[in-house]
Structure formats: structure tokens, C-alpha cells
Amino acid sequence: MRYASYLTPAGQPTWGLEVDGQLFDLGPSGVNLSPSLQSAIVDGLLTKTPESDGAPVQQVEGTRFLPLLSAPGKVICIGVNYRSHREETGRADVGKPTVFARFSDTLAAHGADLPIPRESDMYDYEGEVALVVGAPADHVRPEDAFKVVAGYAAFNDFSARDWQRHTGQWTPGKNFPLSGAFGPYFMTASEVGDVTELVVETRVNGEVRQRAAVSDLIFDIPAILEYVTAFTPLSPGDVIVTGTPGGVGLFMEPPTFLAPGDVVEVEVGKLGTLRNVLVA
Template sequence: MKLVSYVADGAVRPGALRDDGRIVDLGGLAPSVLALIAGDALDRVRALVSDPATRLAPSAAPIVAPIPEPRRNIFCVGKNYREHALEFGGSGFDGGAKGGDEIPEAPIIFTKATTSVVGPFAPVLGWLDPDGQVDYEGELAVVIGRGGRAIAAHDAMSHVFGYTIVNDITARGAQKRHKQWLLGKGLDTFCPMGPTLVTADEIGDPAGLRVITHVNGELRQDAPVSDLIFDIPALIAAISQGISLLPGDVIATGTPAGVGIGFSPPRFLAANDIVSVRIDPIGTLENPIH
């Protein structure tokens, strides 16, 4: 099942995307997708979607991020694809790295502010970066359904509600200058998310998914999720060791090689560029740079 958040009559409402492209309104079940996750309402959602008399959203209703207002910061993972770790280490922008430690021995966890989240087609405000070094990072994101602390890796997948796409937009100069990543990655609009939230039962094994990123139609990233250094169970176990994960928490799992700083010279994003990240069956997350 594909869940979305859409706008109607000036309000954001939860919905389910049908195969014919129409959105089933779920506002009668909960006020938001986040509330649906916390309320364990999937069986009721399925019943509504299969009811031919159910209420539909307006056909032109715009889609926003599936969780437009997360309850707390987005958990993110740095250098979690081997080839990307190597390109980042060799770029000169990894302010915290020392020679020879490009491949991490444990997951590198940072966060992006809740105010960084925007939806499909929403502009990324690249002008907020005074250095003009805005970069893209297409990523698979995991959404937690059942919360918990000290979750064992062997039980971690039972805590996954579903999956979406995140573009971990980054101001590389700030990332390097501050030698930590929040200020370079948490800027307003620097976390495009969506277009859908696909439930775990529809995905099956996420290792079979593929992350594909284009900039202005040019292929930049293309890698299977199976290439993750630390897989999803390992990430959930590491984060939850001492931090309780909550229903609706979002974990961006890391980006493959092919980001702008991997080129010589770097190929940063500029105004009017279009970045699209595709992971089937989640869809394509596309955003312009302003």
C-alpha cells in the first residue's frame, strides 16, 4: 500500500494512492499519516481502499511529503556505501576524516532538522548556502512502525512500517567547516521526502531495491540497496541501543557514489537544476533548486 499526504481546502490530509492514480481520503481514520502509523490502522486503511464508495481526494490535489511534520529530527547515516565513502574521503570535504579511515567501522549517525523536510516538486532553497556548494544525495529511508529501545538486529525488520525516499541535500562547505554534519545538512528545505510511503509488506526485502538519481536528466547515481555497508537491521539496532525509536521515526540509510563532490572538479547544484531520485515502487522524488 502506498500512503501519501495531500492538500485539500488548505489542509494536509492523509491518503492512500490507488493503482489508478486516485487518492483515497483517510482523514476519517486519522488526522495525518503519522497518526495512522502510531494508531496501527493499516487494516482499516485497506478496508477503506477496497470500498468502492469511499471518499476520494480531488483529482488535482497536490502531494506533499508523506510525513510533512516529523515528530523529531530525521536520523541519517553517513558514508554507508563503500564507493561513496571512498569518493567522499578523497574529495577534501570530509572535515572529520583522517587518511585511511574512509570506510567506517560503525554506523555514522547524524540528523536533519524537522524544518528541512519538503515534499515532491517543492523548491530546495539553495541560496541558503552562502558557499554555493549545494550537493544531492539520493537515499532509501526507513519509517519505523513499532517503537522500542535496544532492538536486536534479528528483530529489527518487525519494527519497520515502510519505506520512502529522502534527498539528503548538503551544503558541503558548511559540512566541512564545522567538522560535523548538522549545520551542513539541516538547512530549511534540505530534506525533500516522498512521493509515497510504501508499506513494508509491499516491498518485501529492501535489499532488492535500487537508488537512481538524475540531475537535469543526467544519470548520477545508480546502486542497489544491497550495497549498504550497514544494512537496515544493523542501523536500527545501533540507533535504538540507547535511544528509543518512536512510531513514525525516519531513518535515511545513506547514499551511493556519484554525488557532486565525487567529480573533479565538483559538480555542485545551481539555481534551476532539477534533481530526481527514483526507487521503485516508491516512485520518483523530484525537486528544483532555487
């Protein structure tokens, strides 16, 4: 089962269950299971498929989506975490995950037109898999890691490379408004099964730029959770964005950055395809 956050035809924020191109409203305007998808995850309501009988239904086509989660407390991103990406950057093996933070108010929706910051001439894409935390997580052991994972979604970590390279700290280049596309669907970990079998494919105007399986991560999900929760506790609804494969625009020959009108799609198997159009 897949879940989404979206607007009703009347423009009311809600969330629901997607089945065969239809959305069943589980939010306040529907069966009122929980106020939001985020609150449903926090309260552990998705461990079994919710009852959707009698829920208002709308078609996925024509629906305006919202960022998958409304306001996660922490969005932790892992950098240079696919072998192919490390090779194209020329970085040496650092031995520990590279970690940076993204602000939750930078999150953007599937289907939204996303602005290229006027301050940047080097705006780039990064297709990724994001995991959502489903249980309190503090000093998680690798063998227990998947016990705290609620599920997964596609993510596009748009990056202003010039701002990312101003200093050794990446925060400015990773936090322009509407630069973290998130969605369209959340799937529970039990529905996904073996997450390492998921394949991330990023396309720009239909051209495949990135493609790799989650099994190609340098630091796998248990290693990421062990490291991150050693320095900061995580709560249900927090997000970890696990890294991007090789093929980003910065390392093309010549470097090729996003321009107004470009269509960027991040397809992650059963998680669906996250699609955005870039605008000036």
C-alpha cells in the same frame, strides 16, 4: 499500496491512498481514518489496506504534495553507508555507522521548489531510502529489526558541503530550511517485501548521477537499527535515512554543485520518484 500526504483542491492538508494515479482521501476531509499519515503509522492503522469506499478522489497530476510525515520526533541519518560512496570519499572503514541528526522542520515535499541557501556555494544532492519506525524500538536485536519497521520512502538529503566541512560535525550542513525532501509515497514494509532489492537512482536534469541497490549498504538495516537503538530509543513515526550511493556532486571531476533551475529526481523503484526544482 502507496500513501501520500497532500492538499485537497480546497487547500486542506490531508493524506490518502494512491491507486493508479488517483488519491483516495483517508484524512479529516475524507473518510477520517486518522488525522494524518504520521498518526496512522503511529496507531498501526496500515497493517491492512484501509477501507476507501466513499472517499473523495483527486488526480495525482496537479496535486500539491506535503512532506510525507508532518513532524517525526527523530530523523536519524546514516552517513557514508554505500561502498561506492565510501570509495569516492577516500574514507577508511570506521567499523561503526556514521550518524547525524536532521531536524524535522527541515523536511520538504515532493514537487516543491526548494531554495539553494544563499549562505552556501556547494549545495549537493544525496538520494536515499528512508525507513519509518512502526513500533517502540530500544536495544533492537538484528534478528528483530524488521519487526519495528513500518515502511519506506524516498529521501533527498540535500547538503551544504561548505557548511558540512566547517568542522568535524555535520549538523549545520544538513539542516538548512527545506533541505530534506521526503516522498512522494510511503509503502508499508509488507508491500515492499525484500527492501534490499530496491534500487536508488538520482538524476540531475535527466543525467543519472547515482545508482545502487539497497543491498550495497555497508551497514544494513538490522545493523543500523541495532546501533542507533543502543544509544537512543525510537518511537513509531521516527525516521532513519539509510545512506547515499556514490556519485554526489562533491566528488565529480570537477566538483559540480546544484544551481537554480536544476531538476533533481530520486527514483526508488515502487516507492516512486521524488522530484524537486532548485531555486535561488
